[in-house]
Amino acid sequence: MTTNVMACIDGSSHASAVCDCASWASLRLEAPLTFIHVQSKDTTQTKSDLSGSIGLGSQEHLLAELAELDAQRSKLATEQGSLMLAAASTRATVAGVSAPTTLQRHGELIETLLEFEPDTRLLVLGRHGEASSSPYAHLGSHVEQVIRALHRPILVTQGEFKAPEKVMLAFDGSATTRKGVEMLAQSPLFKGLELHIVLVGADTDDHREQLGWAGNVLNASGLDARTHIVAGEVDQALPAYQLEHGIDMMVMGAYGHSRIRQLLVGSTTTAMISNARVPLLILR
Template identity: 55%
Template sequence: MTYVMACIDGSPSATAVCDYAAWASLRLDSPLAFLHVLDENSYPTNSNLSGNIGLGSREILLEELAELDARRSKLALEEGRIMLEAAKQRALEDGIDSPLIKQRHGDLAETLVELQEEIRLAIIGKQGDHASAGAQVGSHLESVLRTLSRPVLVTPTAFKQPESVMLAYDGRPTMDKAVQLITASPLFKGLPIHLVQVGADTNDAWEQLKSAKEKLKAAGFDAQIAIRAGEVEPTLHAYQNEHALDMVVMGAYSRSRIREFLVGSTTTKMLSTSRTPILLLH
């Protein structure tokens, strides 16, 4: 069985993550699970504090520090449990039947990879509760997007039920898979789709877009296509704002180190500046 897997923490995005997860679970008719991962770098389960004890310090001080570390970890686990229970209650109120809760120690990206076979769609906030000051995209999110092979829905801090979608189309094979996913998935059923390509206005580009549009129309979608010139990130957002589109679908970070500079930088910019959810596909 696969789940909509929502990653919960103490960040401002947590409520929106819950609501988008419930929305996706109902649309996909897929069970919902909430996951809280206690970062061992912040709350280690077994710390060696001997290097922090100076010459002449008493053994009791080392014992007290170890006890303090254990208490901090225990409190953090309890805080996570409370957050998971609150998320579960919110999902029940949204009409979700028997949402699951999971709690783990470790690294978020590594945990999601371990659970990958159970994940149909992962949902995570743009910034986690340990995001550095001024950061627009959390470091955990970047790690998740570079390692997880499942679709990832990245949420803003506030929920708005999606009623329209923009697919950032660039003609790569990933986009053909995105079109197939949209036509096959109940997540997008009944939502108008705008396929937007940023680049040269050529016959080849139009032919690719028209082909994708026909596939969507054959599946019952109201689809529109457009080509715009300019820098990718501001041009896509300008089109999105012009048409008041509620969600963006685009490719995630490339696994190729060469393409990472081209694809990854655009992905990061879109995530940094977006005020709507972005569904990222590999």
Template identity: 50%
Template sequence: MTERHITACIDGSHFSTSVCDAAAWASRTLQAPLTFVHAIDRNARPAAATDTTGQIGLGAREHLLAELAELDEKRARVAREEGRLMLDAACERARADGVDAPESRQRNGELVETLTDMQDSIRLLVLGKRGESGETAHGHLGSNLERVIRSLACPILITPQNFTAPERILISFDGSATGQRMIERVVASTLFAGVECHLVYVGDPSEQRRKDLDRAAEQLQGSCASVHSEILGGEVEATLRDYKQRNAIDMLVMGAYGHSRIRQLLVGSTTTDMIRHAKLPLLIIR
């Protein structure tokens, strides 16, 4: 059976430090091996050739194509070396954080493609909220992150620019079968063993919803230091954001899909908005 790792994706963005810290925390807490991954997107490099037929002579064109090919190879070598240095620095930081023998992998190809190929060995994936190309676009959420969330079945921890080990988490629960599976996965994990848990349902109150919430809270009792449950009305994103602020929440946990308004958190615009505006880590569980 393939050993499953905490897998952390790093690049040249300012989010890589928080990714390292979050991955080290998860590795220590779960006593799971840690692997850092750096993907070199071949499509991000300039094309080796440009069709200038009819604009320059054949000899000049052949010379230009040779120079472009040589330049492209130099860029590729620099990208590989930069990636190796980043991976070495990430492993050194993880060791300083108490992780034994962190590993590293450098892959050529798109990030989503790389992670899809590796997903059988991923126990938890850690990503920065924005990658290297998107970090200066403050209102923009890169397509890579959304594609990863949609493509992979493993839990995904999305970090802001700073990470500290959580003391209080908020689990957004919708009462669906998917939401129940999320609770079961949290219960089966030791990730939040010493953490205060806030279990919140956003929607119209009913007897059935209270029963579902109480049952989920009871399941979580043995997996968290303490559990508080509450049903709240209002719009999902705004209500959860207000609750986080009032209760000094350190991390938000939610399922990827559901059958109520929470479903919009992935398939509509709400998840994108929550990730875009999040100033704390977000764990998405399928």
């Protein structure tokens, strides 16, 4: 059984939002919270091999000093990671999370997350990595890689996190988004919140029937579900609806052939997540 909320912590401006978002999810799901920091191999391996450079090959003392500098750099990076994890754990404890745990690993992010995937119920990560200085900078390449690699719900956050009161589910009547409706109906994550089910398309009998099914399933589970049909292009209509109705969190299904799920493939994924000003929960 997948039980843990996993949160990726790094030195980016999103670290606090990731911590707060993961703490919120942990409390809502009544699931243990684990913070993980993955130290890239680039920071643990010698960065410079100058043994073949003219005039340096015989200067063993210089090469030894360079190796020592790399070792010190790796040690400092490890210590920095430990401090970030300790700070996240303290912040989560203050938020009410009981006994959050921390993990520090050396290696590649995707491989590490795949290792822990069997025990992951929800993964929380920032929209970009620590190389960016802006909370609304371009989407980090790691986000799309993680979405493609993992088969767990992924909550992408940015800026500052606030506990949502209104949530929007992008719905198109497909098997994937119907599965998403059933997942939300079975989850305590959004209990007591206002849930908007939004279908972008024509106002037809078929669309109203599909939305009616979704609303009935969610309302029967105790959620406050409200259904809406909006016209326009998906990548414009959904953000516009979010702004107009004060939506605090968006939910989408990943992959497939519909217009909505194509948003999570390639460049449109980048636009959707990068332009969002609220957390985005991606269902798998």
